[in-house]
């Protein structure tokens with residue numbers, strides 16, 4: 504079983520406002536509400552690729568109920584921990600540019616974290632845990648390290664997709680996969696990049712520090728994969744951008760969907776790129792058929808041994 508952990512889920516309230524103007528009354532021309540949060544997005548894409556997963560994390564209030572109900576309608580398995588307070592609503596405003604306003608969400612207490620830890624201890628070394636997304640109020644800044652230690656001690660493989668400054672400290676626990684984007688890679692090493700070539704030594708460093716697979720996403724410019732066999736590059740696929748929210752999560756899900764089956768990183772990378780782009784070209788997260796249509800368009804070149 505794959506477990507996705509979303510510590511701070513959200514309803515993604517996606518609105519389109521053509522010619523949005525600050526300091527004026529604006530009206531939407533389109534609006535959608537999706538169950539969101541990074542781990543939930545990973546589970547929804549896995550489902551679309553016919554791979555089963557269980558959603559873990561903290562939900563509360565009427566917004567939490569919405570998430571539970573929508574995921575149940577989509578026949579996703581959930582084992583959320585109910586917390587006091589309302590799960591957050593994240594606004595994704597699409598105009599000529601995309602603007603995001605993410606809410607804070609409820610405060611999580613130790614008792615809730617302990618309940619999550621107990622759930623994780625039910626996983627086995629044959630399972631995989633995907634940790635992704637921001638840390639809600641109430642939990643310590645190093646909570647992911649605590650959780651990763653717990654699963655590592657049990658021999659349970661895990662994936663981490665966080666932009667938190669603790670990512671480097673997680674690497675010695677050997678995550679199966681991490682997925683920074685190019686901005687996060689620059690921030691981790693307190694640097695900036697003018698070209699993909701400049702990013703290569705930093706991606707390699709993440710492997711040296713303990714990550715098995717490093718998937719570096721670069722938006723419309725595609726992605727790169729770093730592992731002990733070398734560096735691989737997939738140029739961006741062309742298509743009309745409809746929605747970049749969740750493209751990174753879709754990439755993680757696409758990768759994981761294949762990696763759990765045969766541990767072939769190149770095949771997994773191909774599905775990751777196809778899934779990220781398919782979501783970028785969809786209003787909501789991509790459907791399975793849209794991902795499969797893009798798989799054969801993904802071209803991967805090894806750029807370094």
Ligand SMILES: Nc1ncnc2c1ncn2[C@@H]1O[C@H](COP(=O)(O)OP(=O)(O)OP(=O)(O)O)[C@@H](O)[C@H]1O
Nearest residue numbers: 684720721722723725726747749750751779780783
């Ligand atoms: N405009 C686009 N055109 C083609 N492919 C895209 C586009 N945007 C994203 N992708 C694909 O999706 C992958 C993940 O996107 P991105 O790099 O934006 O992740 P991210 O920054 O983690 O996104 P988010 O946090 O919004 O989910 C990219 O590596 C690329 O393969």
Ligand SMILES: O=P(O)(O)OC[C@@]1(O)O[C@H](CO)[C@@H](O)[C@@H]1O
Nearest residue numbers: 513539540541593636637748749
């Ligand atoms: O605040 P976090 O947890 O970092 O990000 C939350 C979020 O922006 O990420 C997802 C897209 O990746 C959305 O579904 C959700 O609203």
